[in-house]
Amino acid sequence: MKKNLKVIICGWYGATNIGDELLLGLMFEWIHEIGGELTIISLNPEVTARKYGTHVVDFDNLGEIAQALSDSDLFVMGGGGIFQDHSPFNFDGLYDSIKVDVARYARPFYMARQFGVRTLILAHGVGPLNSTQSREIVRDVFSLVDAVSLRDEQSAVLLKNIGVERELQVAADPGWSAASQLLHSAKNLNVSIDNKEKKVLALIVREWWKDAGWEDKLIDAVNRQLPDDWTCQWFAFQHAVDENRASSDKPFLDRLTSSLDTRIQSEIVVCSDVEQTFADIGRCDAVVSMRLHGSILSLALNKPCAFLEYDDKMTQAHNMANIPPELRIKLTAPHGSYQELFAQLFSGKSNWRLSPMVLNSLQTSALEHRQLLVDSMAHAAGQIKDKWKSNDFDWLGAWLQNLIWQRQTLLRANGKANDLLLYRDFQINQRDIQYKERKIKYDGLLQDQISNGRNYEKIIENLRSQIDEKNSYIQDKEIYISQLIIKNNSQNLYIQNLRSQIDEKNSYIQDKEIYISQLIIKNSSQNLYILDKEVYIAKLNQEIERRNAELGEKMKRKILTFSQKVKRAIYLYQNGGLRALISTIRMRRRVRQAQLHNDRLSNNQTFAIGPGIAPLYVDRLEEAAQLRSEEIVIVASHPFSWMAEHHRAGQLARAAIGAGHRVVYVSAGVDAEMQIPAGMLFLHLEGLDLEALFNRISQNAVIINFVVDQTVLPIIEFARIKGLRVNLDVCGKGGNLQIMNTPLFDKLASFANKICFADDSDGQFLKGKGYDVMYLPTAVSHTFFDPYREYAQPAQFKNDSRDKAIVFAPDGEGLIDWKYLTRTAELNPGVAFYLLGLTNYSDPLPVNIVMLTNEYLNQVNAFIAFSEFVLAPVIPMSTAADAVLQGIIAGGFLGKPVISSQPLMLENLQNLIHLPVPEYLGSLANRFSEVSSNELFVAKNACLARLESLISFQKRKDVSVVILIHNNVRIIGRCLETLLHHCGAFIHEVIVVDNASVDGGAEFVEMHYPQVKLIRNPENGCSSGRNLGVKHSTGKYLAFFDSDQWFTGGSGFAEALAILENNDNVGVIGWNAGWFDSTRTDLGGMIADYCPNRAMNSQAIRIGFRSDIGFLGTSGFFMRSVTFDAIEGFDTYYDPTCFEDTDLCFQIRALKMDVSFRDLSGIRHQPHQTTGADSGSDKYRKLFLRNANYFKEKWKAYPDFYLDYKI
Known part of the structure; x- marks a missing residue:
């Protein structure tokens, strides 16, 4: 970007509207952070200039705007909702400089284009647009502008409907980002002071003439519902400094509050400063908001809120914040709705607050506008402006506009002068009256003196003598004062000389002190060296003590694991006899050997x-x-x-x-x-x-093409001729402009439907060239780096008692900060640092760094699983590189702490430390009091999700998903969040059945997922609950999941539906299979999770599924609705759990249909959370035995249904 890039910004600025000033302040900060020099077009230039200390031009002075544009690089039409026809919006507003019309905001935009200045419309909300003229102007402006972003989807839909055909970027209102900055910068913000005499209700409302009668309903609700221990503060969000330019909210609020009951204390807060207004709202206890940015500030402050919606921009903003319907009403709502809204606000029953996850998402989304500003400024910096042509400029219009502005300025000045003259005339008239009154009084007194025989002239002479004496006394005093001043000046000179001498003495003393300090430092160097060695020895001693303590802890864990295995063996022996125990041990050994042989990615x-x-x-x-x-x-x-x-x-x-x-x-x-x-x-x-x-x-x-080479051109050209979709992936070319700036690359890119990038710098470069790009960041396999899987300890670790750290960056030698790695190893001699995928480095390394060959990359998951942490010693500006990020993401997938030398921006990644310089690490337990799970991070960063970004699903919406919860409020959000994110194309409806929860799970679902259908079951039963869910379903297909499941992609839905649609004999296809061990009597046996490759043998891979299974669990269970209707459903005898899914599978087999299994993609499972079942408890064992006996009796006539596992 060139130095001093000049940006001019236009909007509803200077009207002292808090919402618009909030956005202007944010734009001001953004532009200065990026390196721009800002000019603001303002309705009140003097006020704006005092606030920001930058160049400001008058909105009504077109000549002054033209002069500023002639020297500008970028014109920005700032955020807000300018283009709407609530106010007049007509063609003649473009030319009539006196008429108050929305169209006048387009004049600076058209002038900017005439001057060749790049243009940007940033964070706008558009609409309503009801008139033909307003639609034509807006269509023209938004079609011609160089770049545009919107703050809500409805604005984008409106623009498309009126004919704007360009790509429209949509992100949350920048006010969310501004509110975040205010929260971080606010000091001494007194939020909801508990010891106040009365609580305070903030009301942020505005005048709105289009919906008659709403003011009466509002005031009546306040009068009836406001408790006696509450007061009101009415916020005038728009306080006009100059009523000729913009109106103020205060007169409207004066009229409104005049109808309040006398019992209610009320105050009007005139808002002229954003920070002060934010602090004032923060001191209130609840908020009723009718202004968009009033809502944003109140939600960011975590206040109890209610909302009045007067147009669609309010509704859209509230939808994006997931505000419940019961906390907001339209202005046209009936009288009773106002009463209910306020009653709920004061009752204390509404504990809804904006969730931190949603707030963070909105704040992150708002920063997309900043990125567009960065891109536009970068384009402007590299853009050669069109040469301005005089014959293209409307000289007459600009001249007339300037004359009109000057005439209006003179008229305003003339009006002020007339007011001053009238006031002066009034003062003169008052003085004349006073003079006449006093003269009459004086004449009366004079007559009295004459009548009394007094000598008036003698009195005057005496007074004159006294005046002369006073004057003489004053002159003497003035002479004396002059003499004192001369004497004081002389003393000041003497004092200055003394100070100079003192400064010289102090300088001499400082020089001596520095000299003495240098001697002390020189004499102390030996002592410091000895002290440093003592500290190092102390650290080594601490490390030895910690090693001893950890060794004891590891032995304790091994004893506990052994105890669990003994208990399991006793259980098998008691229920199945010695034969079942020996069979299980043999099966586990065979499975373990098969897993070691096939220990690779699924399939x-x-x-x-x-x-x-x-x-x-x-x-x-x-x-x-x-x-x-x-x-x-x-x-x-x-x-x-x-x-x-x-x-x-x-x-x-x-x-x-x-x-x-x-x-x-x-x-x-x-x-x-x-x-x-x-x-x-x-x-x-x-x-x-x-x-x-x-x-x-x-x-x-x-x-999907990863190669930029001449040999690829025939493939890509032929593919486009055949009409195939082509994607060009530049990941791994990491900012290599020599490759991406060649004719060959441009030719390959011209054939591509999308260009995929993972590095922001690549994305900015490609966008600058006008390509259609897709952000496809680095990912790893969730089935290979699986936290729920048991791994075999690597042989290298078995005799190594040190802590282990993994550095995993396949083929990333050039991205590693080797100095950082070496120094970290030197400072931590008790840690072994294992390097994987890094074999091309030949310089000497410390002895505790172990460089493994690439043959061990097949076991990198086991190496990470058995390590203490993952280290990412990366050079600056390389944290977006694919090789480096693979190790970081893999560590996150396996729930390991990640230590990075560079700051990382990875959403939902827990257990992350940024250490910019190497240091002694000590015990990681001191840095992580609790290691957090990373399921949401895994859900959004698996390779499957990246693949599905390139191959979108056809929207079919024909699956009814049924999920049970029983006291699962902790995990149901993860399930629903990932399900809706990845699988929405297939889902007709999601039905959550609450099985008698007491932890607020049902209320959580209702509040955060209003699109989900919630059914309450008074009992905790898997059978009764799922039957209830099916009863309320309407989809063509049924899919059953548990609340402890979550998703990394939606492909599993596509696979299951393809099997059902192409195989009439398949009655059900599921993700979780089990078998009956023929050597056991307790109906136990193998399950898919313990089988090699999750039981997908070569035959299952060849046909896509296998039907030689014993049963399916309902954790990923797909079937046709008509098939469910043909059987009796889930048998409620099994409630709360155990064998209900097995029983349903046997019912389907009884219809002569197959029960089939496939390891469906993208489905994850954290077992035994839905019903709270604990297989180790006495209660569970009794339930298991009861249901097992019932199941055996019910299906004893079908021995061929009991299938054993075959590898």
């Missing part, structure tokens, strides 16, 4: 070529079922198994196969040890046969 059925052979063509497409119509074609620089698939192309390919897509992987490189999974076709880029490629894919295929 890990791979094909190795053979030693020393570099494959050019490997076809395994037909070995996996195609459940999704879109084939994924990936063109990459590296082979699929490079870096053990820890690269963006490999991750997306693996996620696509797991989600039921078939993948064609075209690589510029080959690998003799490369392994190809089922469902993939591998082709070598060099000498590629286009026919061999495109004959294997359909019209639905999606191309």
Whole structure:
């Protein structure tokens, strides 16, 4: 950006409206932070200039505006809701400088375009627009402007409806960001003082003439509902400094408050300063708001609030804040609604507050406007302004406008002069009256003196003599004072000389003190050196003590684990006998061996070529079922198994196969040890046969290209000719402008539907070139880095008693701050630092840094799981690089503390420390009192979610989702939040059945998820609850989930529905399968979570699912509604839990339909939270035995239903 970029901003500024001044203050800060020099167009230039100390021009002086624009780089039409026709909005307002019309705000915009200045409309709300003329003006302005952002979706819809065809960016009102800054900067903010004599209700209302009678309803509600121990403060949010320019709220509030009951104490607060107004609201106890930014400030202050909505901008803002319907009404609402609103506010029953998550989301969203401002200023800095042409300028209009402005200025000055003259005339008249009265009195006194024979002239002479004497005395005193002044000046000179001498002495003393200090420092250096060594030795001793304590703790944990295993063995022996115990031990051993052999990402059925052979063509497409119509074609620089698939192309390919897509992987490189999974076709880029490629894919295929090379052009050109979707991914090119600024890149980009980026600098560069871009940040696999999974301890860790730290950055040697890593290792000799994916560094490293070869990348999940923390020693400006972020995200997925040398902006990542310089770490327990879970972080940063961003789901909305809760208020929000975020395209309705909760879970759902249908069940029963949910469902399909589940993507829905739609014999498809162990009598057996590859064997992969299972759990359970209607439903005998899902599966089998299993993508499960079941309690064991006996008796005639597990 060039130095001193000049920005001119226009809006409803200078009218002293708190909302608009709040936005102006924020814009002022943003522009100065970015490095701009600001000029403000104001209705009251003097007031605005005093406030901001910057250049200000008069809104009515078009000539002055033109002069400012001629030297500006960027014109910004600031935030607010200017373009609406509540006020007159006509064509002639563009030319008639006297007429008060909304169209006059477009004049500076058109002039800016004539001067060649870049234009930006920032954070606007638009509408209503009812007239044809207003719609045509707005369509023209918003079509011509260089960049635009809006503050609500309804404005975007309106602009599209009137013909604005450009892309429109929508984000939350910047007032949310401004409110956040006010909260952080406010000091001594007395919020809701408890010892006040009376509580205070703040009312932020405005005059609104379009809805008659609402003022009477408001005043009546205040009179009737305001408690006796409350007072009112009415906030005049608009206080006009000059009534000729803008009106004030105060006259309206004076009229309004005159109708209050005499019992009510009332005060009008005239608002002229944003910070003071914010503090005044903060001292109130509740708020009723009718102004948009009054609502934002009150919600940010966490006040109890109620809201009056007079137009759509208020409604939209309240919707974005998730304000419950019962806390807001339209102005046109009936009289009773006003009474109910105020009664609820004062009753204390409404404990709703804006959730910190929503507030943070709105504040983060508001910063998108700032980013657009940054981009526009950057464009303006690099833009050569159009040469201004005199024949294009409306000289006559500008001249007339300037003359009119000057005439209006003279008229205002003339009016003030006339007022002063009238006042002067009044004063003169009053003096004349006083003079005449006094003269009459004087004449009377004179006559009295004459009549009494007094000598008036002698009295006058005596008075004159006295005056002369007084004058002489005054002259003597003046001479004496002059002499004192001369003497005082002489004394001041003497004092100054003394001070100079004192300064010289002090300077001499300071020099001596410095010299003495240097001697002390020099003499103390030996002592400091010795002290430093003593501190180091003390730290080593502390480390030895901590090691001893941790060793004891680890032994304690091992003893506890052993005790649990013994209890489990006793339980198996008591219920199934010695045969069941031995069978379980053998099965666990076989499963463990299979897991170690197949310990890789889900669906890990791979094909190795053979030693020393570099494959050019490997076809395994037909070995996996195609459940999704879109084939994924990936063109990459590296082979699929490079870096053990820890690269963006490999991750997306693996996620696509797991989600039921078939993948064609075209690589510029080959690998003799490369392994190809089922469902993939591998082709070598060099000498590629286009026919061999495109004959294997359909019209639905999606191309993802990672290669910028001439050899890729034929593939991309042919794909576009066939009408296929093409995405160009620049991740890994990290700011490399030499690549992205070439003709070859531009040609490849021109064929792409989207260009995907992960680094902000890349995104800004590509946006500047006008490309259609998509932000696709780094992610990792949630199935590989799975916190719910048990990992085998790496062999390197078994004999290493030190704490372990992992540095994981595949192929990221150039992004690592090796000095930081080395110094951290030196300061922490008791920590072993294991490096993975970093093998190309040859400088000497401390002995406690262990560099592992790339063969261990297949076990990086186990290394992190058994470590104490993840370290990210990254160089500045590299924290957005893919290799570095993989390690950070993987640590977050596995719930490990992450220590980073650079600040990170990763939403929902817990357990994060930023240490800018190396230091002794000590015990991490002192830094983390409690290690927090990262489920929401995982939900938004899994590779599956990135894939689904590239392949959008077709909206079908035909699934009714039924979820149970029983005292699950802690986790139901996670379930619903991720379900609605990822799976909304499939959902017809979400039904939450509350099973007799007492923890407020039902109320939580009602308050935070109004789109969810809540049903209350008076009993805690899985069967009765799910039957109740089905009773209220209307979707074509049913899906049952538990409240302890959550989601990383929506592909599982697509896979399940594809299986049901293409296989009439499948009665149900589920995510959680189990089997009956034929050697046991307690109906126990294997479950999918303990099976290799979650029980997806080669046959299941080939057909897409398996039906040789014993039963399905209802945690991810899909079926047709008509199938459910054909059976008796869930048997309520099993309530509260145990065997109700198994029983339902047997009912479906009894219909001669298959019960089928697939490891559906994107579904996560935290077990045993829905009913609070505890398998170790006596109560649970009794319930289990009771239901098991009932189940055996009920289904004893169907022994073939009891299927055992087969690998």
